[in-house]
Amino acid sequence: MTASRPLMLRVNRTSHDVCVDPQTPLLYVLRNDLACNGPKYGCGLGQCGACTVLIDGVAARSCIVPAGAAVGRAVTTLEGLGTRAQPDSVQQGFIDEQAAQCGYCLNGMIMSTKALLAVNPDPSDAEIREALRFNLCRCGTHMEILRAVRRAAALQREADARREFEAVR
Numbered sequence: 001m002t003a004s005r006p007l008m009l010r011v012n013r014t015s016h017d018v019c020v021d022p023q024t025p026l027l028y029v030l031r032n033d034l035a036c037n038g039p040k041y042g043c044g045l046g047q048c049g050a051c052t053v054l055i056d057g058v059a060a061r062s063c064i065v066p067a068g069a070a071v072g073r074a075v076t077t078l079e080g081l082g083t084r085a086q087p088d089s090v091q092q093g094f095i096d097e098q099a100a101q102c103g104y105c106l107n108g109m110i111m112s113t114k115a116l117l118a119v120n121p122d123p124s125d126a127e128i129r130e131a132l133r134f135n136l137c138r139c140g141t142h143m144e145i146l147r148a149v150r151r152a153a154a155l156q157r158e159a160d161a162r163r164e165f166e167a168v169r
Contacts, residue, residue: 022068038078093152
C-alpha cells in the first residue's frame with residue numbers, strides 16, 4: 001500500500017485538497033472526505049451503477065476509479081447537478097415521473113442519464129435502455145425510469161431552446 005499524499009480534486013466545480021492514498025477508490029473520497037453522498041456504495045465492483053459520477057462528462061463507476069486518476073479532471077456528483085430549488089432537468093424528470101421506490105439506484109440512473117443526454121438529446125427507448133443497462137434497480141421502477149429519461153430529455157431540449165432564444169435576443 002502506498003502512503004497518503006496530497007491530491008487536488010475538482011468536484012462539482014470546486015477544487016478540493018485531500019490527503020489520501022492515490023489508489024483509494026474515488027467513491028470513498030467523495031463520501032468520506034467531501035461529504036458527497038449522492039454516489040452510493042453498492043457492489044464495490046463497478047457492476048451495479050449506484051456509485052456513478054461524471055468524469056469529464058462521461059459516466060464512471062467511482063468505486064473502481066482510483067482517486068489519483070481523477071486529478072486534473074472534472075468530477076460531477078449528483079450534488080453538482082442542481083439544487084432543491086432548481087433541480088437539473090434530469091433530476092426534474094425523475095421527480096415528475098416519480099421514478100423512485102427505495103431510491104438506492106437513482107444516483108446511477110440520473111448520472112448515466114445526464115451523460116446520455118449530453119451526447120444524445122433525443123434518445124429512443126432502445127438507446128435509453130442501452131445507456132442504463134448496467135444500472136441495477138431491484139425495486140422494479142424500470143417503466144417509471146424510462147418515462148423519467150424521456151421527460152428529462154424533453155425538459156433539457158426546452159431549456160436549450162430557451163437559452164438559444166435568449167442568446168439571439
